Amino acid sequence: xxxxxxxxxxxxxLTGGYLILERPNAGLVLSTNARFFAIVKPLYQPLKPDSWAxxxxxxxxxxxxxGRESIYKLSLKNLSLDYVSSGDSRxxxxxxxxxxxxxxxRATVDxxxxxxxxxxxxxGFDITxxxxxxxxxxxxxxxxxxxxxTPDALAALPPFASITFNDEGSNxxxxxxxxxxxxxxxxxxxxxAVVAALLHYLGVVDLSSMRKDHQHEKHxxxxxxxxxxxxxxxxxxxxxxxxxxxxxSAVYGSxxxxxxxxxxxxxxxxxxxxxxxxxxVPQILKGKWDHDRTKFSLPPLMTLLLGEPGTxxxxxxxxxxxxxxxxxxxxxxxxxTWKKLSEANLSLEMQLNTLSKLAEEHWEEYKNxxxxxxxxxxxxxxxxxxxxxxxxxxxxxxxxxxxxxxxxYHMHQMGEAAGVPIEPESQTKLLDATMRMEGxxxxxxxxxxxxxxxxxxxxxxxxxxxxxxxxxxxxxxxxVREDPQGVSLENADPRTKAxxxxxxxxxxx
Numbered sequence: 001x002x003x004x005x006x007x008x009x010x011x012x013x014l015t016g017g018y019l020i021l022e023r024p025n026a027g028l029v030l031s032t033n034a035r036f037f038a039i040v041k042p043l044y045q046p047l048k049p050d051s052w053a054x055x056x057x058x059x060x061x062x063x064x065x066x067g068r069e070s071i072y073k074l075s076l077k078n079l080s081l082d083y084v085s086s087g088d089s090r091x092x093x094x095x096x097x098x099x100x101x102x103x104x105x106r107a108t109v110d111x112x113x114x115x116x117x118x119x120x121x122x123x124g125f126d127i128t129x130x131x132x133x134x135x136x137x138x139x140x141x142x143x144x145x146x147x148x149x150t151p152d153a154l155a156a157l158p159p160f161a162s163i164t165f166n167d168e169g170s171n172x173x174x175x176x177x178x179x180x181x182x183x184x185x186x187x188x189x190x191x192x193a194v195v196a197a198l199l200h201y202l203g204v205v206d207l208s209s210m211r212k213d214h215q216h217e218k219h220x221x222x223x224x225x226x227x228x229x230x231x232x233x234x235x236x237x238x239x240x241x242x243x244x245x246x247x248x249s250a251v252y253g254s255x256x257x258x259x260x261x262x263x264x265x266x267x268x269x270x271x272x273x274x275x276x277x278x279x280x281v282p283q284i285l286k287g288k289w290d291h292d293r294t295k296f297s298l299p300p301l302m303t304l305l306l307g308e309p310g311t312x313x314x315x316x317x318x319x320x321x322x323x324x325x326x327x328x329x330x331x332x333x334x335x336x337t338w339k340k341l342s343e344a345n346l347s348l349e350m351q352l353n354t355l356s357k358l359a360e361e362h363w364e365e366y367k368n369x370x371x372x373x374x375x376x377x378x379x380x381x382x383x384x385x386x387x388x389x390x391x392x393x394x395x396x397x398x399x400x401x402x403x404x405x406x407x408x409y410h411m412h413q414m415g416e417a418a419g420v421p422i423e424p425e426s427q428t429k430l431l432d433a434t435m436r437m438e439g440x441x442x443x444x445x446x447x448x449x450x451x452x453x454x455x456x457x458x459x460x461x462x463x464x465x466x467x468x469x470x471x472x473x474x475x476x477x478x479x480v481r482e483d484p485q486g487v488s489l490e491n492a493d494p495r496t497k498a499x500x501x502x503x504x505x506x507x508x509x
Contacts (some may be wrong), residue, residue: 001123003041004201005490008192008250009483010034010135010184012304012455013447015345015407016257017422018323018338018414020243024258025342028296028349029245030304031253033483034134036189037494038197043124051122058124061094065130065163066179072098076121079103079277093191094127096233101198103281104229108204120202127197129190130160130494134480137180139310142476149476151467160495182308182478183452188234188246195230196251196487207489225285226487227251231260232268232284241265248293253486256349260291297484299355301370302441303463304482305456307475309430319420319448326418337414344406348442351400358396362389369393374439374460397441404442405435411449422449430454430473437466 009031013020016027043058044051059072059081068089073082079099083090102121109117138157139149147153163179199205205222230251235241241262248257264287271280298304327334359366365387372384373394378401385391408423408431415422423431423445431454434443439462446455454475458466467477 001042001045001120003039003493004197005037005039005493006193006197006200006207006487007035007037007490007494008189008196008487009253009485010036010132010186010189010480011246011249012184012306012480012482013245014442014444014455014457015348016245017411017446017448018320019342019345020245020257020259021320022259023261024292025338026256026258026292026345026349027243027245028345028352029249029255029257030298030482031249031484031486032134032184032304032480034132034184034189034480035488036132036135036186036193036250037130037490038190038193039128039130039493040194040197040201041126042120043126045123047119047122054122057121059098060124060126061091062126062128063089063091063130064128065136065160067162074098074102074121074125076118091129092237093187093234094129094194096237097191097194097198097230098125098127099277100229100233100236100281101195101202101204103277104199104225104285105202105204106278107281107285108225113203117202125198127194129194131186131190133157133159133161134478135181135184135186135189136161136163137182137308137310139308139476140180149471149474151477151479154476154479182306182480183447184480185246185250187238188230189250191234191237192226192230192247192250192487195233196226196489199226199229200489207487210487210489223251223487224289228284228287228289232265235265236268236272241269244291248291249486251486252293254295254297254482254484255293256296258292260289264289296349296353297356298457298482299352300359301367301460302355303458304480305458305463305466306446306478306480307430307454307456307470308478309426309451309454309473309475319418319422319450322418322420323414326414330417333417334414337410337417341407341410341414344403344410348400348403348407351396351403354396355393355400358389358393362393365389366393371460373397374458374462377436377438378440400441401435404444408444411445415449421451424451427451427454430470430475433473434466434470437469438462440466 012030014028019025020027043060056073056075059074061070070089071085073084079102081095142153200207205225209219231244231247234247243259245257267280267283369390373381381394385394412423427445431443434456439459440456442457470477
């Protein structure tokens with residue numbers, strides 16, 4: 001039995017913050033080159049002679065970046081998972097993933113393979129999880145070393161560097177300090193990678209055509225199964241049914257997403273109170289998963305940039321809670337704001353799709369215009385037009401900018417009304433300055449907003465100039481870029497590869 005290595009990407013929600021929580025509102029979500037990896041292999045090789053009599057099997061979970069190892073016992077009867085390590089370094093996301101994957105394997109296995117599945121379970125699971133550096137904040141370490149806040153300083157870190165905690169002074173052994181993160185959806189990417197690796201390892205799905213080097217559209221049904229199990233495990237681990245866009249993009253990659261009806265997971269929520277998982281999983285697999293996703297990615301010659309302002313993260317759940325409270329207290333005004341925000345989101349989506357289409361139909365004209373505009377501020381873009389087609393392209397570029405300003409305006413209004421900093425003043429100054437830079441198409445706060453991060457979409461090679469300008473605003477430009485690919489089967493342990501996703505996208509002088 002060979003090790004299975006799967007990976008899943010982190011995300012950036014360009015549009016649809018808050019609205020995406022309610023059907024039928026859509027959000028545009030980009031998957032990134034920041035990936036979470038899960039390595040699954042047998043814990044015992046060969047089997048112990050008395051293993052046939054066991055009523056349980058062992059699960060070992062290692063997280064090298066956190067310096068943690070956890071041991072669990074998995075009951076082969078009811079699939080409950082008991083934590084048997086000392087200390088408390090439980091990982092609810094991986095725990096739920098293991099239980100739901102084994103239940104899915106038992107629910108879908110045919111009679112002739114039943115024995116080999118049970119034998120595989122007796123070997124136990126040895127699971128290792130690794131997240132790209134991009135998921136975590138290394139800002140404090142860079143500042144502590146007296147290095148400049150530039151992507152080069154990030155690129156110099158070793159891959160899968162050890163992770164620092166927000167709460168420096170505490171004793172890590174006995175408490176759970178918060179890990180400083182960059183907001184790319186690490187729990188969703190981690191859950192998806194573990195689910196994909198386990199389901200492939202257990203023979204429930206075959207993801208071998210989902211390797212980075214040769215991807216097919218073939219295995220949609222297998223991906224759908226990974227999606228359903230990852231989505232369910234993630235919701236149960238979180239203790240709430242979120243919109244699910246982060247898991248969906250971790251499975252399928254960049255997309256336009258409309259959420260599923262939360263009721264589809266209600267049987268899993270009942271399982272928490274004691275219904276056996278073996279009964280619940282078939283219901284979830286047969287459930288009416290009514291989410292909607294359409295292919296979407298940035299138009300050609302456009303780059304996604306992310307920056308970390310370093311003003312301390314904001315807590316998404318509490319901001320979402322405040323917005324929901326405002327909706328209840330002022331239904332009319334909130335409905336009006338949501339309608340305008342929805343229209344602005346739709347307008348941005350239409351302009352970006354138009355640009356992708358124009359790039360396809362008039363490549364040379366598109367390319368020349370984007371390259372000319374990439375070194376100029378937006379007010380000079382119209383002067384670069386030399387053909388009628390280029391006039392249409394510039395109109396779409398400026399239309400996208402206007403739509404983004406509309407989105408920011410309504411998000412800001414919503415934050416003011418709900419009393420939460422969706423686009424705080426410090427972010428407004430930074431985003432306004434970014435929008436004025438040469439070659440910048442868009443700038444905004446991703447997802448639910450707050451202080452966590454900012455994004456920009458730049459034209460041509462303008463990205464490096466924006467990164468440098470950001471450091472003068474005390475913003476660290478991250479190495480994250482859009483990568484439209486979702487879950488993937490890897491050929492090897494990522495630690496054996498000399499070049500990681502982060503480093504390969506940056507030229508180190």
